[in-house]
Amino acid sequence: MREMSMDINEIKKIIPHRYPFLLVDRIIECDMESRIIGIKNVSMNEPFFPGHFPEFPVMPGVLIIEALAQVGCILALKILKKEGHSSVFFTGIDAAKFRRPVVPGDQLRLELVKIKQRGNIFRFQGRAFVEDQLATECELQAMLGK
Numbered sequence: 001m002r003e004m005s006m007d008i009n010e011i012k013k014i015i016p017h018r019y020p021f022l023l024v025d026r027i028i029e030c031d032m033e034s035r036i037i038g039i040k041n042v043s044m045n046e047p048f049f050p051g052h053f054p055e056f057p058v059m060p061g062v063l064i065i066e067a068l069a070q071v072g073c074i075l076a077l078k079i080l081k082k083e084g085h086s087s088v089f090f091t092g093i094d095a096a097k098f099r100r101p102v103v104p105g106d107q108l109r110l111e112l113v114k115i116k117q118r119g120n121i122f123r124f125q126g127r128a129f130v131e132d133q134l135a136t137e138c139e140l141q142a143m144l145g146k
Helices: 008-014 061-080
Strands: 026-030 035-041 088-098 107-118 121-130 133-144
Touching: 008 026, 008 061, 026 061, 035 061, 061 088, 061 107, 061 121, 061 133, 107 133
Parallel strands: none
Antiparallel strands: 026 035, 035 107, 088 133, 107 121, 121 133
């Protein structure tokens, strides 16, 4: 099992997302088979904070889920050895729970574990942490497209 990390330039070679929708800054661990950990640095400069919410900026839960999905996409493409902007489509979410707000200055640690794979269809357990506090958890399903 080979552990590896990736910077933002390597991530951009794997997935097609770009600003303002690229929501992963770094991969700090990836075993290339079943587990990956990514980082999202949450800045006050994020385009969603002026409207969500001006008096108490909070990262929208749907974007935390999207950040988890992007990290899962990187793992799926690494497993299938199909890097280079192949499309991975988000096909389902289950048991999503939001445990604490994510605010400017937080660093999200996005942990995903592959729990099932059938061909090009993947199921992941995802958890997002701020320091050691669980912020979000869910199960995600995705499918590699053409």
